[in-house]
Amino acid sequence: MIRLNEIVIGHNNPLFEVEKLELKRGKLIVLIGPNGAGKTTFFNTLLGIHRPVKGEIFIHDTNLNEMNRRSKNQLFGFVPSRFSGIQHLTMRELIALGRAPYTNMLNRLSKSDHTIIDDILHQLNIDHLGGKSTLEVSDGERQIAMIGKVLAQSTEAVLLDEPTAFLDYANRKKILALLKKLAERENKLVIISSHDIDLSIEHADEILAIRKTEQSLKRYTPPFKKDRIVKEVFEL
Amino acid sequence: MNKSRTYFFSMSTLLLIALLVLYVYDLTLGSVTLGPSELLNGLLGHEKDSEAELIVQAFRIPRATTAVLAGAGLSVAGLLMQTLFQNPLAGPYVLGINSGASMMVALSTMLGASFVGNDLSLVTAALIGALGAGLFILFCSIYVKNKISLLLVGVMFGSFAGALVNVIQSYSDPNDLKTFMLWSFGSLQNVAVDQLWIFTGLVLLGIIMTVFVVKPLDLLVLGERDATILGVKMRQVRFFIVLITAILTGVITAFCGPIAFVGLIVPNIVKMLYKTTSHLQLVIGSIIVGALLIVLCDIAMQLLSSTIHLPLNSLTALIGAPVVVWIIIRKF
Numbered sequence: 001m002i003r004l005n006e007i008v009i010g011h012n013n014p015l016f017e018v019e020k021l022e023l024k025r026g027k028l029i030v031l032i033g034p035n036g037a038g039k040t041t042f043f044n045t046l047l048g049i050h051r052p053v054k055g056e057i058f059i060h061d062t063n064l065n066e067m068n069r070r071s072k073n074q075l076f077g078f079v080p081s082r083f084s085g086i087q088h089l090t091m092r093e094l095i096a097l098g099r100a101p102y103t104n105m106l107n108r109l110s111k112s113d114h115t116i117i118d119d120i121l122h123q124l125n126i127d128h129l130g131g132k133s134t135l136e137v138s139d140g141e142r143q144i145a146m147i148g149k150v151l152a153q154s155t156e157a158v159l160l161d162e163p164t165a166f167l168d169y170a171n172r173k174k175i176l177a178l179l180k181k182l183a184e185r186e187n188k189l190v191i192i193s194s195h196d197i198d199l200s201i202e203h204a205d206e207i208l209a210i211r212k213t214e215q216s217l218k219r220y221t222p223p224f225k226k227d228r229i230v231k232e233v234f235e236l
Numbered sequence: 237m238n239k240s241r242t243y244f245f246s247m248s249t250l251l252l253i254a255l256l257v258l259y260v261y262d263l264t265l266g267s268v269t270l271g272p273s274e275l276l277n278g279l280l281g282h283e284k285d286s287e288a289e290l291i292v293q294a295f296r297i298p299r300a301t302t303a304v305l306a307g308a309g310l311s312v313a314g315l316l317m318q319t320l321f322q323n324p325l326a327g328p329y330v331l332g333i334n335s336g337a338s339m340m341v342a343l344s345t346m347l348g349a350s351f352v353g354n355d356l357s358l359v360t361a362a363l364i365g366a367l368g369a370g371l372f373i374l375f376c377s378i379y380v381k382n383k384i385s386l387l388l389v390g391v392m393f394g395s396f397a398g399a400l401v402n403v404i405q406s407y408s409d410p411n412d413l414k415t416f417m418l419w420s421f422g423s424l425q426n427v428a429v430d431q432l433w434i435f436t437g438l439v440l441l442g443i444i445m446t447v448f449v450v451k452p453l454d455l456l457v458l459g460e461r462d463a464t465i466l467g468v469k470m471r472q473v474r475f476f477i478v479l480i481t482a483i484l485t486g487v488i489t490a491f492c493g494p495i496a497f498v499g500l501i502v503p504n505i506v507k508m509l510y511k512t513t514s515h516l517q518l519v520i521g522s523i524i525v526g527a528l529l530i531v532l533c534d535i536a537m538q539l540l541s542s543t544i545h546l547p548l549n550s551l552t553a554l555i556g557a558p559v560v561v562w563i564i565i566r567k568f
Contacts, residue, residue: 047465073467086457089513100455100466106516107451153466 007055033210077150098152140171311526314499327500336369366486422549497556
């Protein structure tokens with residue numbers, strides 16, 4: 001789906017180079033790397049928020065920079081690491097915001113939009129929380145609703161910036177299992193960034209590691225060897 | 237979903253009925269108190285050229301209508317600012333947009349730097365001032381990420397503009413100074429019948445323009461990054477919101493003088509009453525509650541007029557400032 005060829009990622013100054021990389025749908029990919037290596041910049045580049053320092057990114061053989069906003073927001077969904085909830089915004093309304101690219105000027109939901117949202121609530125096992133305010137639920141439940149919002153956007157790829165950073169162990173496992181399921185069943189490309197090596201090894205289909213000193217991106221496929229990854233990426 | 241729509245309709249109907257009742261009551265108040273039959277007479281004009289008809293048509297309707305429009309317009313402007321800057325304490329007054337308008341009005345009345353004819357020169361001056369201040373605060377918001385700091389920038393801009401106005405005052409002749417001072421107290425009685433159409437037209441234009449930003453505003457509650465990914469063209473939306481705010485604040489400030497805090501407190505009251513993040517509902521709510529608040533202020537001013545003359549700007553500040561402190565205590 002996404003093809004990168006001899007690209008230098010960075011914003012103003014170069015951070016690292018990607019020699020050759022192809023990302024396919026149906027996979028859960030975990031992006032790891034030390035702080036400041038460029039994980040967020042890599043996401044922003046894929047989202048088209050800023051351009052790579054050198055080279056072009058191709059999505060289904062179309063240059064990302066030449067795509068209009070409409071096709072871009074049907075390609076990528078994004079989940080930030082923390083959403084602290086908004087007063088008077090219910091879980092259902094949060095998920096409904098994901099339908100925005102498809103609604104009319106007044107953001108009015110159609111009957112099929114409502115069906116899609118109901119299905120997502122059901123699929124994520126949060127039917128009972130639909131009417132609850134996003135301020136009243138737990139961090140884990142809120143993060144699940146944020147994933148619901150990107151599902152409502154029905155994009156081909158979903159990027160999640162450290163989606164488990166603020167969650168406890170049980171919720172981390174739950175979210176990663178959910179993302180893996182989504183990648184497989186919905187045939188989506190799911191890319192998350194994470195500092196949690198153990199959970200990543202347990203669930204990922206592929207691990208992409210940014211190596212700070214070498215300014216390069218390395219790809220690991222299973223079976224993952226934790227010692228080797230830690231040594232090569234974090235230089236311990 | 238349906239439950240919240242029903243709630244919205246019943247709440248709006250209730251508030252609209254209250255507004256209508258208070259509007260009619262406001263029409264009876266003034267230097268001469270009118271009874272129900274006289275008011276009906278004045279409204280429908282059964283007896284041609286009667287005193288009641290003259291009073292109602294030439295003075296009361298313009299005054300009460302100005303109250304409705306000023307309240308509605310400033311509240312919508314406040315709501316737009318609050319969502320754009322994601323700050324419940326934002327509003328045209330605190331962000332210095334009123335001050336920009338005031339400064340240009342001072343220049344125009346006291347230094348005679350008028351742009352076009354008489355009435356229009358005041359409106360044009362206020363519009364330019366409001367738009368200038370709006371763009372300034374928008375520019376600052378790119379660099380000032382902290383919510384409180386941005387408010388301080390607005391307050392600083394306000395005192396800078398205020399100081400400039402003081403300097404201009406010391407150079408101006410006594411007659412111009414008096415005109416300006418009276419204007420700066422804020423009044424709902426400056427809009428004459430023949431000006432009412434321009435005033436109504438411009439305020440309605442500003443309010444109708446908000447239809448185009450309802451959806452971006454809904455998405456902006458999640459933050460600019462999320463809104464962009466969901467298809468909001470942030471650059472255009474930001475400018476358009478500032479333009480609407482400038483039109484509403486500029487026009488209302490030109491005709492009624494600076495009115496403090498209405499744009500800040502009404503959206504907060506509306507969010508409490510309506511319990512929603514849907515901006516279509518919040519805009520409609522702000523129109524009704526804003527109108528209601530200024531009509532209430534006018535009623536208070538008319539009832540008290542025999543004992544004290546309370547300028548509109550002082551009255552809204554007397555109500556507004558404690559409410560702002562209360563919001564700060566609750567939310568920060």
